[in-house]
Structure formats: structure tokens, C-alpha cells
Amino acid sequence: MTDFGFREVSPEEKTQLVGRVFSSVADRYDLMNDLMSVGIHRLWKRHFVAGCALRPGQAVLDLAGGTGDIADLVRRRVQPGGKVLVADINRAMLEAGRRRMDDRGRVGGFEWLQVNAxxxxxxxxxxxxxxxxxxxxxxxxxxxxxxxxxRVLKPGGQVHILEFSHVAPEPVAKAYDLWSFQVLPRLGALVAGDRDSYQYLAESIRRFPNQEALAGQLQEAGFERVRYENLSAGIAAIHRGART
Known part of the structure; x- marks a missing residue:
């Protein structure tokens, strides 16, 4: 069994349920991100990509690339000569991302692939x-x-993970819980017409490994020079590691 928010489900069921969540929210995903984080997610993403040490000509795989925010920031740093593959298991998210980039006239420098991480x-x-x-x-x-x-990284290649994480200061944690479980599902119902998906997303953050645990999992996977950086008191964290 595995977790789907606070529920225990089979691995097959989780994959299906997560697919339904993101198919449901794809068209309003970026708007909801702005509302959920009060726009701070855009600053997090810029800081995340700025710290990746990208160079022109490099090949980058953006997993769970969704609506293309990270890939667009990456593309600017690996041109000329670089390539960015945007990969996501959810077709609706990929289609939403491709429409966004096409609407902005950013049609070169990307490939869009539906894959399982x-x-x-x-x-x-x-x-x-x-x-x-x-x-x-x-x-x-x-x-x-x-x-x-x-496996897919070259020797010397680096993995970069930006994810919601665990808040340390108790007053901030309490306020964050109130926002996550009382406000976010209501915003989801009002803006995206889907309360349950945003209830799951709030729960999934609480079930995710904390900063030290995720660093340990990266080391167990074979990554070296693993380190992490908290953002906004640990609401989000950046983990990085290298394949040697």
C-alpha cells in the first residue's frame, strides 16, 4: 500500500487517482498556484533555476514539467545549442503547457513527452x-x-528538486496548516471547481518526507554532494545532488 494524501491505497490506485487530480486541474493549475502561494512560487522557481549552474549547449530533462514554467526558464539558459525535454505522465498537463508556450510564441527549444518518472x-x-x-x-x-x-544523468550531471516541505517554526507551521486545510480546498472549489483535488494536494505535502529524509533518499539512490536549502521557512525546499 502507499499514500494518497491521508488515505492508504494500492500503488495502481494512487497512479490513477493522481492522474485524475491533474487532469481535473490542468487548465487552472497556474492560476491556482498563484493564489495558493500568493505568487511566491514564481520567485521560488526563478531562484531554483538560477542555482542550477546551467550552461549553453546542455541537455536538460524537466520531469513533471506540467505547464512549462521551469522549462521556459531553463531554455533561456541552455541556448544556443541546448535542448529541454519537458516530460510529464499527465497528457492534460502537457497539452496545457504546450498551449501556453505556443501562445507566447515560444515554440522552439522544447520537446514534450508523456513519460512515467x-x-x-x-x-x-x-x-x-x-x-x-x-x-x-x-x-x-x-x-x-x-x-x-x-541512471539518465551523465557523470557530473546534477539533479535539482523543488518541492513543498516541512515548516519548522511552530507559529508559521500552525498558520500554514490553517491556510492549507481551510483556505486551499475552498479556493479549489471556487476557482477550479474541484475541492477534493486541492484537499489531496494539501495532504500530500504533509505525507512527503521532510528535508533530511529526502536528502537521505537521494544519497541512497547514489547521488553525492547532496544538499538542501529551505525557502520561506521550509514551506518549500530545494534539494540538489550530483552523479559522479
Whole structure:
């Protein structure tokens, strides 16, 4: 069994349920992110990509790439000559992202692929960097996904994970719980017409490993030089590691 928010379900059921969540929210995903984080997620993402040490000509895999926010920031840093593969298991999220980029006239420099993070269809040592933002906690088998991330990186390649995490200061944690469980589901119902999906997303954050535990999982997957950085008192955290 595995977790789907606060519920225990089979791995197969979790994959199906998560798919339904993101198919439901795809068209309003970016708007809801702005409302949920009061726009701060955009600053987090810029800071995340700025710290990736990207260079022109590099190949980057953006897993759980969804609506293309991270890939668009990455693309600017690996051109000329670089490539960005935007990969997501959810077709509706990929379609929403591609529409966004097309509407902005950003049609070059991307490839869009529907893949499962637990079984990546790429050769060993294919990428210089791998990014995943707010996607790892929705993966059913995180151990398998981290092993695949390690496999497809070149020697010296780096993994970069941006994810909601665990808040340390007690007053901030209490306020965050109130926001997550009382406000977010209501926003989801009002804006996206889907309360249950945003209830799940709030619960999934609480079930996700804390900062130290995730760092340990990266090390167990074979990554070295693992480190993490808290953002906004730990509401989110950036983890990075290298394949040697």
C-alpha cells in the first residue's frame, strides 16, 4: 500500500487517482498556484533555476514539467545549442503547457513527452541536468523514480528538486496548516471547481518526507554532494545532488 494524501491505497490506485487530480486541474493549475502561494512560487522557481549552474549547449530533462514554467526558464539558459525535454505522465498537463508556450510564441527549444518518472525511456547518461518542481511527491514509487533520475544523468550531471516541505517554526507551521486545510480546498472549489483535488494536494505535502529524509533518499539512490536549502521557512525546499 502507499499514500494518497491521508488515505492508504494500492500503488495502481494512487497512479490513477493522481492522474485524475491533474487532469481535473490542468487548465487552472497556474492560476491556482498563484493564489495558493500568493505568487511566491514564481520567485521560488526563478531562484531554483538560477542555482542550477546551467550552461549553453546542455541537455536538460524537466520531469513533471506540467505547464512549462521551469522549462521556459531553463531554455533561456541552455541556448544556443541546448535542448529541454519537458516530460510529464499527465497528457492534460502537457497539452496545457504546450498551449501556453505556443501562445507566447515560444515554440522552439522544447520537446514534450508523456513519460512515467518511474521508468524513463532514455538511455543511460543522457542528460546534464534533471529538474523536477512540485512533482516528486505525486510519484507513486519515489525510490524507483530517484534511481531512474540517477541512471539518465551523465557523470557530473546534477539533479535539482523543488518541492513543498516541512515548516519548522511552530507559529508559521500552525498558520500554514490553517491556510492549507481551510483556505486551499475552498479556493479549489471556487476557482477550479474541484475541492477534493486541492484537499489531496494539501495532504500530500504533509505525507512527503521532510528535508533530511529526502536528502537521505537521494544519497541512497547514489547521488553525492547532496544538499538542501529551505525557502520561506521550509514551506518549500530545494534539494540538489550530483552523479559522479
Amino acid at each position: 518511474e521508468s524513463l525511456p532514455f538511455a543511460d547518461r543522457s542528460f546534464d541536468h534533471l529538474t523536477i518542481a512540485f512533482g516528486l511527491r505525486n510519484v507513486t514509487d519515489k525510490t524507483a523514480a530517484l534511481a531512474e533520475m540517477h
